[in-house]
């Protein structure tokens with residue numbers, strides 16, 4: 244699978260300073276981590292030593308340390324410290340592949356096809372007033388996108404405009420949401436949803452329920468399609 248342009252990976256809110264998490268795009272694994280100064284990083288999720296996922300590791304200041312043998316990597320992906328050989332000057336070749344990262348509209352984005360300096364311009368999105376939630380669905384991304392515009396829940400009828408193939412504007416119950424589409428794998432997808440207006444808890448609840456129902460609805464359609472395929 245070739246990568247093209249920028250992919251939404253997580254709500255900015257969900258990656259706090261000093262934490263890391265794993266994600267996938269088209270089945271490839273990446274670690275997202277945030278250093279103690281707030282900088283976000285997106286790298287290959289694989290330690291160069293013996294392949295442990297770096298997303299299982301620990302962020303300490305501006306380094307991430309692998310869980311297995313504790314090798315430490317700085318924000319450039321360069322290994323700086325090997326606990327078993329504390330006096331070693333670590334060879335420059337021990338480095339984790341890292342990718343362009345941007346934060347726009349309350350979402351962390353990664354670009355996997357280009358070198359840092361050659362990445363296309365990051366998505367231009369207004370500053371989100373509130374992060375609603377991310378949903379993760381066992382269905383292909385195009386099906387999830389299709390269902391966004393078709394699902395009425397308790398009188399909430401979405402009106403969807405496509406900004407590009409990974410960004411939808413959804414007007415719902417008097418609110419404007421931006422839903423960013425992550426193709427996790429062939430049959431898995433995610434939507435990272437933010438609101439353009441401030442929302443209190445009472446306003447947030449029906450929108451969060453709509454998002455949850457959207458996940459169930461899309462997964463149900465995917466299951467039915469799979470059954471039809473088997474029966475055909």
Ligand code: FES
Pocket residue numbers: 290291292293294295309310311312313314
């Ligand atoms: S596998 Fe990461 S330090 Fe050994």
